[in-house]
Amino acid sequence: MKIHLCLTGIKTIILDCNNISQYSVFLINSALMNRRDIMSAVNPDQYSYPSVFIYGHRATGKSHVVLSIMKDLELPHASVDCVECVSSGLLFHQVLSAFFGPDAAALLPRCPSLSDFVRLYKQMSSNSPATQTRYIILDRAERMRDMDFSLLPALLRLQELVNDNVTVILLSEIVWEKFRPNTGCFEPLLFHFPDYSKGKSLVQILSWDHHPSYTPELYASYINILLGVFFSVCRDLRELRHLAVLNFSKFCEPLEKGEAKESDIHKLWKNIEPHLQRAMQTVYLREVSSVQWEQQQMDEKEATTLRVLSAHAHIELPYYSKFLLIAAYLASFNPARTDRRFFLKSHGKIRKTNFLKKHEKTSNHLLGPKPFPLDRLMAIFYSVVDSRVAPTASIFSQISSLVTLQLLSQVGHDDQLDSPKYKCSVSLDFILAISRCVCVCVRLLDLLALSLVIQSQVVRQERSLFTAVSNLHLL
C-alpha cells in the first residue's frame, strides 16, 4: 500500500519493501534507517529531489543497494562509473544511450560540450517525455572534480536545466565538503552508509560464503580466527572475503588429513595462524599474486620463500654497483662533517662531544636522504671497497645505470655536467640485504652499524661508538 502524501512542496511516496532482493533486505534491515531513507528519496512518479549524494567506506554496499533498488522497481536509470569517463563526452554518451537509445547518443557531435548534451537531452525528452523519474547514477563521483569545472554544478541542477524529471545520484568514498565548488552550488541530499560492525554484520556476511561440505559453525569459527588476525588492519569487506576464500583450504587441511576433528578449534587455530600472518606480509600487500599463493599452499613446502615483488630478492647488481649503492646510502644519511672521522685512517683527536648537532638528530632518518655531490660519493666508495679500484669509465657508467634503475636519483638539472648531485632512493633493509650478499668484511658492517646508531639517536651509546670508531681505525 502506498501512502501518497501531497504537500505544498515536498512530495514523498513511501514504498513498500516486499519485492526487493534478499541481500538488499539484509542490508536494509541490518544497517540503520539510512537505507530506508534512500528508498524514500526515490520518487518514481513525481519530481524527486534533483540530486542525492551517498558516501561511505568501500564495500559498504552503496552501488549494490542503489542498483538493486533500480532493478527491482524497474526504474529507468543510467549507471555510469566516473573512472571510465576520461572525458565528459563519454559520460554524456552513456547517459543518452541508456535513456534514449544508441541513436540518440550518435547525434552527439565529436567532442560534445555540456551545452550540446543539455540541448540534445531537451530535444529527446520532448519527443519522449518521462512518465517516471529518470535516474543518473554516478559511481566514484570524486573523479568528477578533475573533469570540467562546470560539470559537477551543472549535473547537480540537471533537473532545472533540462526541465525534465531526472535525479542525479552521486556515490563516493569522500565526504561532500571536499566536493563543494568555490561559489557554491545546489546542495544535494546527503546520505551516509555506515560501516559494518564486527560482531553482527561482518561475520554474518562473510559466513555466507561457506563451503557446502563443511558445517556453517566451522566456517564461522574460521571467520572469527581470520578476523582476529586481520580486523585490526583492514575492514574492507572485499579484501576479507578474498583472504577468507584463499586460506580456507589450508584451514581444512588437518580435517582432511584426519589429524583433527571439527570441534578441535585450538588445533586448527595453531595450524592456520602462522599461515595467516605470512599472508598478511605477502598476499595482503599484493607482493605475490593469489595464484602463486595457492600454488605455494599445494606444494606444502613451508621453507621455500616466495618470490616477492619488492626489489629485495630480484635485483642482481654487479659487484662494484653494490659498493656504490652502499656508499651512496652512507653519503645520503651521514652528514658530511662526520666523513672525516669515519672514513679516514688518521683523523686526529677524538673529542668527546656530541658529534651530532641537535637539528641533525631528528632529521637524518626522518626527513629522507640528502643530496651529495659525485666527488663525495667516489671518496666514500674508495674507502669502502676492499680492493684498489681505478676510476675508469666502467665505474662511472655504473652510477648512471643505478640512476636508470631508480636506486639513485639525480637531483638538480640534467645538463649540470660539472658536479652532478645524487640522492639514495633505497631503504636500509635493501642495503642490508645487498651487503649480506656481498662478502663484506667486519669493517663495512661496523660502518652500517654506525649508521644504525645514528638512526636510533641514542646518545648513551656514544662511548661504545667511540670505541668502535677507534677500533675501526686500528684495522
Place this chain on the structure above:
Amino acid sequence: MCVSVYVLCVCLCVFLHCVCVCVCVCVSVCVCVCVCVCVCVFRHLLELLRRTAVHGESNSVLIVGPRGSGKTMLLGCVLRELMSLKEAQKNVLLVELNGLLQTDDKIALKEITRQLHLENVVGDKVFGSFAENLAFLLEALKKGDKSSSRPVLFVLDEFDLFAHHKNQTLLYNLLDVSQSAQTPVAVLGLTCRLDVLELLEKRVKSRFSHRQIHLFSSLSFAQYLDVVRAQLSLPPDFPDPKFSDEWNHSVTKLCEDKTVEEILRRNFNGSKDFRSLHSLLFLAVSRVSVSHSTLREADLIEAWRLISVDSKANVLHGLSILELCLIIAMKHLNDTYDGEPFNFQMVHNEFKKFIQRKSHSIHKFEKPVVMKAFEHLLQLELVRPVDSGVCKVQREYQLMRLMLEHGQVMEALQKYPQCPTDVKQWALSAFG
C-alpha cells in the same frame, strides 16, 4: 537609452528590505520554493522589461543574491507576466544562456544564433567560424532600430562565469549593443557573487548601466515558522479531506512544540534560505509511514541529527584500529611541532614509540602493512600531500598534512566501537 543609475530604486530595495508575499510557483516544477521578495522589486523589473519589449528602450540589469534567494524564480515570474502582455508576446525574442553550460564564447555564440533562428542555422547546426558568426550576429542586431525591429531579451544565468571568458567579448558586444541606438536589447544577468562588477573589464563595466537588484532575505523567525507551517500543510484540494484536516491539525500542534521550535531556530540561525529547510523537512517527512501516519517531533529530531552530523566523524568511525593509531600519531606530531607538515617516516616513528612503550593490545606490524594503511588514509583524503604536484621524493618522505582537527579526532575516539583503552590513553596523553 540613458545610462542613468536608478539610485532611488536600488536604495529603496536595499534599505527597505520589506518582506512579503509568496510569489508562487511555476506549475511545472513540483518542488515548490516559497520566495519572499520585495513587491517593488518585482514591479521594477517588470517595468524595465516592458519598456524594452513595448517601447524599444535598451536596458541592462544585474540581479545579485546568495544561492537559493530566488533569482531564477523572480526572473521566471517576471518573464511569464511579460509574455502575457499582448504586444510583448508577438514581438519579443528571448535568448537564455547559462554560464555553466556555455563555458566558452564560441559555444555561447552558437547558442545565441541557434535560439534566434538566424539564417546560418540549418536544423540544429550552426555554420561558420566564430568570427563569421559574431559578425553576422552584430550585423543582424545593428540593422534594426527602435521602430522596425523586434526587441531581444538576453538572460545570462551565472553571469560571473561569463566574465571569465577570454577578453569578455560576448559581454562587451552585448552591452555595446544595449548602449547604442540599434535593436532594442535587454541584458539581464543573474549571479551569486556580490563583487561581480569587479570581475568586469573597464570597457565592459562602462557600458553596463550599473543597475543592480539585490535580493536579501530579511525574514524574522516568526515569519520563518509560518512558512514552515504553510509548507507542511496539505492543500485544500487534497482528495481525502478528513485525513488532510487531521494532518494539518497535527502540523499546527507540532510547530508550537518547544523542541521543534528549538530545532527550527537552530536551522534558521545557520542559514535563512529555503533549500536547507527543505532538506531538513524532507528527511523528517520521509520517516512518515503506514504505521505512524503523522509527523512527530521524534522525526524532526532525527532529521536534525542526520543533517548536523560531521561527515568526517562518520568516516573515522569505519577505520581500522591501525589507521586510527596512525591518525592519533599524526595528531601528536601536530601538537608537538605546531602544525608543521610531516611525512610517513615520522608517523611510523611515533607509532613505533607507542608500540614499544605503552601498547599491550596492538602488536607490531611490518612497515609495508603500516604503509598500506597510510595509503588508505590518503585515498580517503584525510591526509593530503602539501604539494600535490609530481615530486621526485620517495613516497615515505613526501610531506603531508592532516585534514582533521584535534577536536574531531577526540570526538571520533569517543564514538569508536570497542576502542582499546591503551589507544585511548595514548590519544589523551599530552605529548605522545
